[in-house]
Structure formats: C-alpha cells, structure tokens
Amino acid sequence: MTTFVILSIVLSAAVLLAVLWPLWRDARGLVLGGVAALGIATFALYRVVGTPAALSPQATATMPTTLDDAVTQLEAELAKQPNEPEGWRLLGKSYAALQRYDDAQKAFERAVQLLPTDADLLVETAQSRLFNNAERKLDAQSMALLDKAIAINPDHQRALWFLGLAQRQEGKHAEAAKTWEPLLAKVDPNTAATLRTQINEARADAGLPPLADTAPVADAAPALLTVTVELAPALKDKLAPGDTLFVFARQMGGPPMPVAARRLPVDTFPVTVPLGDGDSPMPTLKLSQLPQVHLVARIAKGSGPAAQTGDLEAAAVTADVKAGNSYTLTIDRVVP
Numbered sequence: 001m002t003t004f005v006i007l008s009i010v011l012s013a014a015v016l017l018a019v020l021w022p023l024w025r026d027a028r029g030l031v032l033g034g035v036a037a038l039g040i041a042t043f044a045l046y047r048v049v050g051t052p053a054a055l056s057p058q059a060t061a062t063m064p065t066t067l068d069d070a071v072t073q074l075e076a077e078l079a080k081q082p083n084e085p086e087g088w089r090l091l092g093k094s095y096a097a098l099q100r101y102d103d104a105q106k107a108f109e110r111a112v113q114l115l116p117t118d119a120d121l122l123v124e125t126a127q128s129r130l131f132n133n134a135e136r137k138l139d140a141q142s143m144a145l146l147d148k149a150i151a152i153n154p155d156h157q158r159a160l161w162f163l164g165l166a167q168r169q170e171g172k173h174a175e176a177a178k179t180w181e182p183l184l185a186k187v188d189p190n191t192a193a194t195l196r197t198q199i200n201e202a203r204a205d206a207g208l209p210p211l212a213d214t215a216p217v218a219d220a221a222p223a224l225l226t227v228t229v230e231l232a233p234a235l236k237d238k239l240a241p242g243d244t245l246f247v248f249a250r251q252m253g254g255p256p257m258p259v260a261a262r263r264l265p266v267d268t269f270p271v272t273v274p275l276g277d278g279d280s281p282m283p284t285l286k287l288s289q290l291p292q293v294h295l296v297a298r299i300a301k302g303s304g305p306a307a308q309t310g311d312l313e314a315a316a317v318t319a320d321v322k323a324g325n326s327y328t329l330t331i332d333r334v335v336p
C-alpha cells in the first residue's frame with residue numbers, strides 16, 4: 001500500500017503540474033497547494049478504488065488526466081462499492097469544484113448517511129445545500145446539520161460561522177453576533193479583524209452598540225488587488241445621505257457570497273480600495289486562494305449589501321488576483 005500511495009501521489013502531482021503549469025509563474029502557492037490537495041485526494045481515492053494490483057500496466061494506462069475523468073472513474077467505483085463514506089466525500093468535493101452543486105449535495109448527503117457523526121462532513125453537507133439553493137440560503141435541513149455538528153464539536157469554527165450566517169439571513173442579528181463573538185479568540189488576527197467588522201454590523205442591525213475594541217490592532221494583510229471606484233457624472237444627483245458603498249470580490253461561477261468585501265461611507269469619488277485576505281467575510285475561503293474573481297461595486301440605498309431597486313452599481317469586472325494589479329469600476333447604472 002505504501003508503494004502505491006507514494007507512486008500515486010507522484011503521478012498525480014505530475015498530472016496536476018502539467019495542467020496548472022501556466023499558473024506556475026504567477027500563482028506558485030496555488031499550484032503547490034493543488035498538488036498537495038490532489039495527493040491527499042489520491043490517498044482517499046485509494047480507499048475506494050484499489051489495491052496494489054492497480055499498478056499493473058493495464059491499470060496505469062487508464063489513470064485519469066482530468067478532473068472529469070477522475071470523477072467518472074470514482075462514480076464507477078462507488079457504483080460497485082456504495083458504502084464508502086470517504087469516496088462519497090471526495091466525489092462531493094469534486095462535483096463542487098466542477099460547479100455541479102446538485103450532484104455535490106447528493107454525494108455529501110450519501111456520505112453523511114454512512115458517517116453521521118463526522119462534524120466536518122455535516123458542515124460540508126450543509127455548505128453543499130447552501131451552494132445548491134437558488135437563493136443561496138441555509139434552509140431548515142442545513143440548520144439541522146449545523147446544529148448536529150456543533151453538538152458533536154461545540155468549537156467547530158466553520159459550523160459556527162455558517163450558523164451565524166443563517167441567523168443573519170433570518171434577521172436574527174443579535175443571535176448571529178452572539179454566535180460569532182467566541183470565534184474572535186480562535187481565528188488568526190487578520191480574520192478576527194474582518195470578523196469583528198461583521199459582528200459589529202450585525203450588532204448595529206440589532207440596535208446594539210459595537211464591541212469594545214480591547215484587542216491589539218493586527219498588521220493589515222497585504223493588498224492583493226487595488227480597486228478604484230468612479231461615479232458617472234449623470235448619477236451624482238442620485239446620491240443621498242446614508243448611502244453606503246460596497247466593493248466586493250466574488251468567486252468566478254460560484255455563490256454570490258463574496259471572498260473579499262469592503263463597506264465604506266459615500267463621500268467623494270473616485271475612491272481607491274485595497275482588497276486582501278483580511279477583507280474576507282468568511283474564514284472558509286480567502287482571496288489569495290483564487291486565481292480570478294469578479295469585482296463588483298454598488299452604492300446601496302438600504303442598510304444591507306444585497307442589491308435592491310434604486311441602488312447604483314457598476315458592471316462586474318474580471319480580475320486576476322495578483323499583488324499590484326489595479327482595476328477601475330465605474331458606477332453608471334441604476335438597479336431596476
């Protein structure tokens with residue numbers, strides 16, 4: 001088994017490097033992280049697929065060279081051995097990477113049937129339901145999964161984050177703040193700074209004062225993108241006191257939840273906004289983990305970042321995530 005695992009990781013690394021070589025110059029961290037992730041995935045896949053007999057020339061001739069091929073092979077093996085929870089977990093992750101969110105949800109739900117006390121798996125299943133929800137909301141079943149995960153592991157950070165998100169979506173802002181506050185002492189300083197902002201926004205929406213800032217100020221995370229926001233002259237007369245400027249970076253083809261976000265008072269234009277990992281509103285995904293994002297700028301007439309009729313916005317721009325890259329967004333239209 002040891003020989004198989006080592007050779008599988010080497011072959012998997014070679015395949016992934018061939019696929020991701022164009023990214024090597026500008027995103028070495030992403031490539032190396034991908035190699036490591038595929039090596040781990042290969043080990044998990046071994047539990048479902050194989051034995052050392054897989055090293056035969058006939059077997060190696062069919063080694064997958066794309067994620068689609070690997071998914072097809074894993075589907076075939078799980079059809080033969082349907083009671084392997086790690087195989088279903090891996091299949092769910094693969095479907096999610098391919099943005100096949102309905103299939104991902106079904107795979108995770110099958111995995112959790114086989115391994116119902118794995119807190120990580122319960123959270124992954126809840127997240128898959130979020131991505132597969134047309135309104136990108138955590139439904140009652142997702143909440144039940146999160147509650148069970150927290151009952152198993154009361155300190156599960158991702159479960160607590162998603163629980164607070166669900167509470168925010170339900171308008172339970174005070175409860176969300178209370179759910180998130182214990183995380184401040186457990187996450188890294190940059191994440192804590194961003195999380196504190198989210199907590200204070202929830203507290204403000206609940207009519208509560210902001211948290212007392214007793215923690216030392218952490219060094220700011222380096223900016224990965226610089227966004228300049230301009231306002232079209234024709235829309236200047238539509239600004240009003242209390243308007244708020246939101247600048248987002250969102251995952252390409254992913255859910256609307258941003259991977260980086262800044263909230264600013266509407267003052268003068270143009271305004272320049274740096275975005276980095278410290279601006280992530282969630283601990284599960286950082287800006288630096290993505291090669292490209294969509295940049296969005298919106299002047300909100302209401303209290304929240306969700307688009308509403310009458311808001312002013314710019315067309316989304318595709319951005320390569322790399323320190324030093326700068327982009328300009330022009331707010332030139334009214335949300336119908």
